[in-house]
Amino acid sequence: MAAKSRTTRLIGRLPAVRGRYTEDAPLAKLTRFRVGGPAEVRFRPADAEDLAAFLTAKPADVPVTVIGVGSNLLVRDGGVPGVVVRLGREFAAIDADGTEVGAGTAAMGLNVARVAREAGITGLEFLCGIPGTIGGALRMNAGAYGVEMKDVTVVARALDAAGGVHDLSPGELGFTYRRCAVPGDWIFVSVTVHGRPGDKAGIARRMDEIQAARQDSQPLRESTGGSTFTNPPGKKAWELIAGAGCRGLRRGGAMVSEKHCNFLINTGSATAADLEGLGEEVRRRVLEATGVRLEWEIRRVGVTAGPAAREVAGEGAS
Numbered sequence: 645m646a647a648k649s650r651t652t653r654l655i656g657r658l659p660a661v662r663g664r665y666t667e668d669a670p671l672a673k674l675t676r677f678r679v680g681g682p683a684e685v686r687f688r689p690a691d692a693e694d695l696a697a698f699l700t701a702k703p704a705d706v707p708v709t710v711i712g713v714g715s716n717l718l719v720r721d722g723g724v725p726g727v728v729v730r731l732g733r734e735f736a737a738i739d740a741d742g743t744e745v746g747a748g749t750a751a752m753g754l755n756v757a758r759v760a761r762e763a764g765i766t767g768l769e770f771l772c773g774i775p776g777t778i779g780g781a782l783r784m785n786a787g788a789y790g791v792e793m794k795d796v797t798v799v800a801r802a803l804d805a806a807g808g809v810h811d812l813s814p815g816e817l818g819f820t821y822r823r824c825a826v827p828g829d830w831i832f833v834s835v836t837v838h839g840r841p842g843d844k845a846g847i848a849r850r851m852d853e854i855q856a857a858r859q860d861s862q863p864l865r866e867s868t869g870g871s872t873f874t875n876p877p878g879k880k881a882w883e884l885i886a887g888a889g890c891r892g893l894r895r896g897g898a899m900v901s902e903k904h905c906n907f908l909i910n911t912g913s914a915t916a917a918d919l920e921g922l923g924e925e926v927r928r929r930v931l932e933a934t935g936v937r938l939e940w941e942i943r944r945v946g947v948t949a950g951p952a953a954r955e956v957a958g959e960g961a962s
């Protein structure tokens with residue numbers, strides 16, 4: 645993305661940390677879409693204290709973006725200026741206690757569901773079908789089969805932009821459909837979720853059913869960012885998209901999934917611009933056909949590519 649001199653300057657302005665900085669760090673392979681430019685600097689903190697110390701000491705003008713495993717994320721082709729925080733396995737511990745499960749926010753939803761199953765805790769099965777981290781799930785109020793993070797969260801720990809620690813109740817998290825009200829630059833580091841006592845075999849059966857249902861209805865083997873648009877009140881985005889004749893629509897290497905037309909797919913050669921442009925074309929066609937303005941669920945971060953690379957209004961830039 646940036647000339648070496650620019651990245652060198654940024655890293656030279658960052659505080660010493662125990663974790664790892666990587667300059668001009670590729671991000672495409674860290675996302676499900678497998679597109680997009682690099683992070684100016686990627687930071688993998690050693691632990692929550694290291695992350696807090698970094699946030700406290702970094703220059704105020706350096707933007708910070710946190711990503712999970714990129715299952716609801718489009719990184720633009722020009723990359724992400726500033727520091728991209730990606731939490732590693734140091735933030736992936738999971739523990740069950742009674743009917744609660746505590747997890748670091750880099751833990752995958754599937755693994756949280758598995759720990760809950762082994763502890764005989766029901767109510768968290770929905771997480772096995774959400775292919776992201778529990779941190780991403782908090783930010784997105786992820787949900788499926790009638791259960792969302794808002795229904796199961798007991799408390800979430802977040803660091804604010806200056807490194808301050810906040811333990812947030814569900815009310816303070818302000819969950820709404822695929823959103824939470826916590827400022828976009830706060831980073832979740834851990835969460836406690838709860839379920840109810842349940843029978844292991846029954847929980848395992850429910851998880852199998854969820855995974856089989858997903859296999860049938862979603863393009864799970866493709867490079868996709870999950871649901872592209874939120875469902876407008878009282879409507880289904882996929883029905884509007886199908887009705888507007890967009891199933892299978894293509895732009896460059898990007899395609900509207902034939903299997904689930906609220907999913908965009910990188911067929912192999914797509915750029916982020918192809919995917920975002922296709923999404924905007926779908927929005928235009930749906931608006932024209934139905935009068936409904938679809939809203940992006942996928943978070944888009946970074947800048948467009950090219951000599952005239954410009955910051956794009958940062959919806960989703962966290």
Ligand SMILES: Cc1cc2nc3c(=O)[nH]c(=O)nc-3n(C[C@H](O)[C@H](O)[C@H](O)COP(=O)(O)OP(=O)(O)OC[C@H]3O[C@@H](n4cnc5c(N)ncnc54)[C@H](O)[C@@H]3O)c2cc1C
Nearest residue numbers: 712713714715716776777779780781783786787832870962
């Ligand atoms: C095949 C497929 C199926 C899916 N099915 C569902 C579904 O049924 N229901 C559903 O709700 N979603 C679904 N998703 C979307 C996605 O899996 C969820 O939104 C997931 O919770 C995102 O987690 P992530 O780690 O991938 O986050 P990313 O995609 O990396 O990031 C998403 C957002 O979360 C923020 N974020 C990530 N980590 C943190 C953190 N630690 N602190 C603060 N903010 C953070 C990012 O800044 C970004 O704004 C699906 C996606 C795919 C590809």
